[in-house]
């Protein structure tokens with residue numbers, strides 16, 4: 001007869017987390033090395049300081065994709081805030 005205890009549940013969860021982390025992430029191939037570093041740094045805050053048109057918004061929106069794709073966050077756990085309606089529309093469409 002099979003039994004079930006908390007350690008089985010823990011191992012199951014960690015297996016699911018590992019499976020999520022191993023999902024393909026083709027969107028990373030579209031990034032330059034600095035963007036990729038920012039996108040893959042999921043443990044804590046990241047400050048991106050760069051000039052206009054250098055790819056900050058691309059990195060930011062891809063980081064959100066990466067959080068979701070790796071299972072690190074659910075959509076309802078993400079708050080994405082920006083300063084202007086134009087920027088908000090751009091973030092939403094991307």
Ligand SMILES: Nc1ncnc2c1ncn2[C@@H]1O[C@H](COP(=O)(O)OP(=O)(O)O)[C@@H](O)[C@H]1O
Nearest residue numbers: 030031032035051052053054055056057058059
């Ligand atoms: N690594 C990249 N390779 C090709 N195009 C990119 C890359 N990063 C950004 N872009 C493109 O460059 C333009 C500016 O990027 P964007 O993220 O809006 O810059 P920023 O937010 O810094 O002003 C956009 O058209 C974007 O799609």
Ligand SMILES: [Mg+2]
Nearest residue numbers: 053056057058
């Ligand atoms: Mg921008």
